[in-house]
Amino acid sequence: MAYPAAARSYLLKALAGTPEVLAKLLDGIDGSDPVWDLRPDPDRFTLREVLAHLADWEPIWKLRFERMRDEDHPLLESIDEEQMVIDNDYAHQDPIASIERYRSGRAELVALLASLDEPVWDKTGNREFVGELTVQMLASLIQSHDGYHLHQVVQWLDA
Secondary structure, eight states: OOOHHHHHHHHHHHHHHHHHHHHHHHTTTTTTOOGGGGOOSSTTOOHHHHHHHHHHHHHHHHHHHHHHSSSSSSOOOOOHHHHHHTTTGGOOHHHHHHHHHHHHHHHHHHHHHHHHHHGGGOOEEEEEETTTEHHHHHHHHHHHHHHHHHHHHHHHHHO
């Protein structure tokens, strides 16, 4: 059952706001500042890599929503994120450009979600290795993914 319209409105506002919160947290840090490449936890992304990762995922999320909207229970294949890091050279991405790619990609994603009729929010896809997800569940998962990385950014800035 889809969220009530008011709850969906909050979800869309939260999704739309994440790039702005992230940009504000990182405002004033020059693209050449060494903070972008600190790795306080060897098993997690640097700030530079976080931004490249977030920017790269926006078109993937969007395509998944389009498939769920247009197809009957599509298989949403997994992405090899470790290979994506290598292929897209996250360690050398311009963090300022990544923030802008993230902003524009997120604006497109939110516009797509805002355009969906209420019944579409209950349409499903099968996320490989995860299971069945509705459009609403995937949107909430993205919001959780955003929160995880926002928390990581705050931790790195405090480190």
